[in-house]
Amino acid sequence: MRRSNRVAAAAPGRVAQRTCAALGVAALLWLSNAAADDAADWLKQAATAARQLTYSGTLLYQHDGRVETSHVIHMIDSHGEHEKLFNLDGPAREVIRNNEEVRCYYPDAKIIRVEPRTYRNAFPSLLPQQLDTLTEYYNFRKAETARIAGFETQAFVFEPKDGMRYGHKLWADLGSGLLLKAQLLNEHNVPIEQFVFTDIQIGIKIERDTVRPTYRPPPADWETRMSLPGDVVQQDTGWLVKDLPPGFSKIVEGYRTLRGKVGPVAHLVFSDGLVAVSVFVEPMPQAPQPIGSSQQGGINVYSRQMDEHLVTVLGETPGATVRQIADSVAHR
Amino acid sequence: MGKFHAGPELTPEEISLWMDGELDAEHSARACDGCREAAPMATWEHYHQIGDYLRGCDAIAPGFRERFAARLSAEPTVLAPSRLRPAPTAVAWALAASIAAVGVVGWVALTTMSVPPAAVTTAQQAAVVRPAEVRRPVVNEYLLAHQEYSPTTAIQGVRPYLRAVAADTPDAPE
Numbered sequence: 001m002r003r004s005n006r007v008a009a010a011a012p013g014r015v016a017q018r019t020c021a022a023l024g025v026a027a028l029l030w031l032s033n034a035a036a037d038d039a040a041d042w043l044k045q046a047a048t049a050a051r052q053l054t055y056s057g058t059l060l061y062q063h064d065g066r067v068e069t070s071h072v073i074h075m076i077d078s079h080g081e082h083e084k085l086f087n088l089d090g091p092a093r094e095v096i097r098n099n100e101e102v103r104c105y106y107p108d109a110k111i112i113r114v115e116p117r118t119y120r121n122a123f124p125s126l127l128p129q130q131l132d133t134l135t136e137y138y139n140f141r142k143a144e145t146a147r148i149a150g151f152e153t154q155a156f157v158f159e160p161k162d163g164m165r166y167g168h169k170l171w172a173d174l175g176s177g178l179l180l181k182a183q184l185l186n187e188h189n190v191p192i193e194q195f196v197f198t199d200i201q202i203g204i205k206i207e208r209d210t211v212r213p214t215y216r217p218p219p220a221d222w223e224t225r226m227s228l229p230g231d232v233v234q235q236d237t238g239w240l241v242k243d244l245p246p247g248f249s250k251i252v253e254g255y256r257t258l259r260g261k262v263g264p265v266a267h268l269v270f271s272d273g274l275v276a277v278s279v280f281v282e283p284m285p286q287a288p289q290p291i292g293s294s295q296q297g298g299i300n301v302y303s304r305q306m307d308e309h310l311v312t313v314l315g316e317t318p319g320a321t322v323r324q325i326a327d328s329v330a331h332r
Numbered sequence: 333m334g335k336f337h338a339g340p341e342l343t344p345e346e347i348s349l350w351m352d353g354e355l356d357a358e359h360s361a362r363a364c365d366g367c368r369e370a371a372p373m374a375t376w377e378h379y380h381q382i383g384d385y386l387r388g389c390d391a392i393a394p395g396f397r398e399r400f401a402a403r404l405s406a407e408p409t410v411l412a413p414s415r416l417r418p419a420p421t422a423v424a425w426a427l428a429a430s431i432a433a434v435g436v437v438g439w440v441a442l443t444t445m446s447v448p449p450a451a452v453t454t455a456q457q458a459a460v461v462r463p464a465e466v467r468r469p470v471v472n473e474y475l476l477a478h479q480e481y482s483p484t485t486a487i488q489g490v491r492p493y494l495r496a497v498a499a500d501t502p503d504a505p506e
Contacts, residue, residue, distance in 0.1 A: 043487055050489040061494045074489055097490050103495050104476070115476065129477045144343065170487075179488055252481055270427045271479040277377045278478035279415050299495055312474055316484060 020283065039140035040131035042156050043274075044213055045177035050074070053176055057149065057200025057212075058088075063297025071198075075206040082211040092178055096213050105215055110222040112215075113259070130249070130273030137161055137247040138168075139274055146171060148180045149197040158274060163187060164245040164321045166298060169273060176202050184298035185314060188223045193297035225259060238264035239281050243328035245321055247272040261285070270315075270325070277315030284310050293319050302326045342366035347375050351383075472496050 031258070057075045069088040075193040076082070083097040094105035095278040134140070143155035152173040160167055167185035172178065181196040186219040234254040255264040258280075266281040289310055293302045302322040306329065313326040342363055350363040352386050369378055377397070417437050475496040484492045 043483075046487040050487060059491060059494075061491075063495075068494065070494060072489070072491060083490050085493065087494075095490050095493045095497060102480070102490070102493070104493070106497075113476070116482070128462055155400060165408075182488060195488065195494075203412070235423060256477060258477060269478070271483060274480065274483055276482040276484075278474065278481070280474055280477075282376075297495060301474075312480055316482065 016194075037131075039134050039158065040140070040172070042177075043131060045136075046179045048174055048179040050179070052076060053178055053202060054143075054204060054206050055178065055200055055202045056204065056206060057197045059085075060194070060196050060198055060224060062191075062196070063295075073132045073211050074204060075208070075211055077208060084211040084213075086214065089207070096211070097186055103213065105213060105218075107215060110219070112222060112224045113220060115225045116226075127185075130271060133247070134158070135274045136167065138274065139307075143169065148173075151175065151180060151200070153180055162246070163273060163318065164324075165275065165317050166192070169171060173202065180204060187318070201288070213248060236267065237281070238332050239266050239268060239279070240330060240332055241268070241270065241279060241325050241328050242330050243324055245272075245324060248277065251276070275316040277313060277317055277322060279308075279329060280312040281306075281324060281329065283312050284308050293323065295319065341369065342372040344375050344379075345371060348379060351376070351379055357482075 009284045012159055054075045057071070059072050061068045061070060068090065070085055072081045072083070072085050073183070074081075081101040083095075083096070085095040087093045092105075092107045094107075095101045098130065100116070102115045104110070104115075110120040138158040138318055141157050141159070143157050144169070146153050148153055148171055151173045152175075153173055155169060155171045158170075160169040162190075167189065169185060169191075170179055170181040171181035174182055181192040182194070184193040186192050196244050215222070218316065219235060226290075234252065237253055237255060249272075250266070250268060251271050252269040252272065254267060256267050261282055263283055264284065266279075268279040268281075270277045284305060289305075291303050291305060295301070298316045299313065299314055300317060300319040300322045302313045302319065302325075303310065305311075311326050311329045313321055345369070346355070346359070346363055350360060355363055367376055435476075476493070479493055479496055480490060
């Protein structure tokens with residue numbers, strides 16, 4: 001069978017991912033003891049730990065003056081990776097991931113959103129070549145050790161070299177490499193978003209049933225909203241970003257169907273290795289659209305009308321970055 | 333007028349700075365006092381409406397300010413977290429809180445990140461009156477789509493999906 005260019009391009013990423021996965025938990029322990037001072041090593045270790053380890057804990061998500069408490073359970077078995085995330089306050093929400101498929105449950109609205117994930121296999125979002133160039137755009141340093149949720153952690157910091165990105169401070173469990181705390185820092189070094197475990201058990205035995213959806217099977221009157229097949233077909237959309245901030249490169253381009261949108265929406269993703277910025281372009285909807293900037297924790301959003309199109313850009317970057325990208329979107 | 337320095341009427345710039353939390357304690361107190369007047373109050377509300385619109389929030393119901401002030405004065409314990417910050421700022425924000433819930437949120441935002449999680453939770457629970465939930469259905473749809481490709485998902489698992497589902501209202505009008 002002939003392999004398309006796209007598949008060929010994906011192959012190195014896949015190989016890298018498999019190699020990564022093959023390292024396993026034992027290798028993690030070894031890695032964490034080795035002098036992993038290198039930025040890429042810390043990140044790869046965290047990513048591998050997040051995928052390979054079994055853990056269960058209480059997570060605080062702090063942003064915009066709010067604190068939301070959730071519970072996270074993650075396990076692997078012979079069928080792959082299973083993860084369950086549900087909030088403990090506010091309207092009930094549940095996120096279930098089975099390998100690459102993500103389901104979001106909204107019991108109050110009786111809705112389940114299903115997002116089949118096919119990209120992540122072929123394009124791991126931690127791209128080796130980008131990890132290698134991370135330190136061109138961030139100063140990386142090891143910071144203090146700290147005790148978090150009863151675990152000894154090593155903090156490390158990615159300090160941006162320009163105003164186009166936020167700072168990141170991450171705390172990794174010294175034993176497993178798993179991130180127990182993650183902060184996004186603004187230009188004044190003030191945290192604007194934080195994920196932190198208040199308690200966590202790592203490496204425990206977890207029954208498969210504990211990571212199944214609470215609502216299984218869902219009641220008959222619930223609506224399941226499937227993303228349509230073909231959503232994630234990669235193709236040239238004809239859209240480009242003329243003034244891309246340094247360090248960002250395109251990792252994905254294609255069309256997808258979004259709920260509430262009449263036609264397919266062009267979706268381009270750019271990453272600097274640590275964060276991503278998404279560009280969405282669609283025909284200008286009939287209904288009035290929010291135009292301008294908004295922020296939620298570490299996510300900045302900027303929308304503008306461009307002729308007959310609506311351009312929406314969002315990512316874990318400062319507002320100026322998404323705006324620069326949005327303002328320079330053009331058709332080839 | 334109140335007990336603070338009155339001076340000339342508040343300028344829109346001062347109100348803007350105040351909303352962004354960029355006034356020091358003394359000026360905050362003055363701004364707070366100044367907003368007892370109708371014109372600055374209208375500017376304050378106007379600016380918040382603009383902000384809400386840009387963020388895609390629903391408009392605050394008419395009379396919200398009065399109802400909030402009444403409930404707040406009936407619930408003095410709402411200011412318990414003030415010991416987390418130096419007193420002058422806390423007092424300034426406490427006064428601001430009697431005018432708009434948004435002020436409380438901004439202030440809590442500044443304090444929550446630097447205190448231990450347990451204290452944060454307590455502070456949140458103490459805030460009896462919470463502002464209306466922010467609804468951004470369309471942006472959340474984009475966020476879900478975005479999250480898949482973000483390296484933050486690769487290094488943290490599904491945790492960052494909280495951004496997309498946390499304050500989400502899936503059936504909100506679009």
